[in-house]
Amino acid sequence: xxxxxxxxxxxxxxxxxxxxxxxxxxxxxxxxxxxxxxxxxxxxxxxxxxxxxxxxxxxxxxxxxxxxxxxxxxxxxxxxxxxxxxxxxxxxxxxxxxxxxxxxxxxxxxxxxxxxxxxxxxxxxxxxxxxxxxxxxxxxxxxxxxxxxxxxxxxxxxxxxxxxxxxxxxxxxxxxxxxxxxxxxxxxxxxxxxxxxxxxxxxxxxxxxxxxxxxxxxxxxxxxxxxxxxx
Numbered sequence: 001x002x003x004x005x006x007x008x009x010x011x012x013x014x015x016x017x018x019x020x021x022x023x024x025x026x027x028x029x030x031x032x033x034x035x036x037x038x039x040x041x042x043x044x045x046x047x048x049x050x051x052x053x054x055x056x057x058x059x060x061x062x063x064x065x066x067x068x069x070x071x072x073x074x075x076x077x078x079x080x081x082x083x084x085x086x087x088x089x090x091x092x093x094x095x096x097x098x099x100x101x102x103x104x105x106x107x108x109x110x111x112x113x114x115x116x117x118x119x120x121x122x123x124x125x126x127x128x129x130x131x132x133x134x135x136x137x138x139x140x141x142x143x144x145x146x147x148x149x150x151x152x153x154x155x156x157x158x159x160x161x162x163x164x165x166x167x168x169x170x171x172x173x174x175x176x177x178x179x180x181x182x183x184x185x186x187x188x189x190x191x192x193x194x195x196x197x198x199x200x201x202x203x204x205x206x207x208x209x210x211x212x213x214x215x216x217x218x219x220x221x222x223x224x225x226x227x228x229x230x231x
Contacts, residue, residue: 041112042122049104049126049180056130056176057137059096060164064089064138067162071151079159090168093138094175097131101179109187120181127177135173138164 065088068079104127108119142164144150154160166172 038116038118041116042118042120042125045108045119045122046126046129049123049176050129050133052100052104052126053130053133054137056096056100057134057141060089060093060134060138061142063096064092064164066143066164068159069147069151069162070159071154071156073156076147076151086162086167089164090166090172093134093166093172097127097134097172097175098179100130101127101176102183104176105180105183106187109184109191114188114192120184123180123184124177127180128173131173131176135166135169 065085067085067089069076070079071077105123108123112119139145143161145163147162150160
């Protein structure tokens, strides 16, 4: 007999003891980095990628095709009106930005081996700031933007380079951050840590859960004895 002030230990509907939880068997809680640590990591990533924009700008300045101009003392013309150098400058910037996005996302994933909102935000912000910095470096250190003064300086009939610029600014400066986020998401989905399949332990008090609903066992004859009604 169970005393009235104590719960029946075989009652399947009684609550589990205080502080007990049903956790998967053999599974320990993962050590997740603190929020402050993730914010710091995202800030460092954004700063490093912004500085990497210097390399992107210098590479763009070096590899981008030049647009040749010529002057006749009255106006400035394209030396080759059917040339595609202007489109080539945009394409060079976009391809370099995509490569920087791939490399930066792979480096961040290899160093952390996990996802996270703040590191991905650092990738996006750093890629955007790095692209803007690269654009500024290319236009600043490239040919002068004062075309008229440059034409007067070189003289009539002399070919000179047009200013280095981006025609599709939006697509060019977003190539790096978008590529970085997509590549990091893909690497996390393919190679990131996965949650193990849960193997739940039996909660407290559930061992006899099926007992009240099952049929009661029939009394059988005792071992070596005779059943009722048998002679």
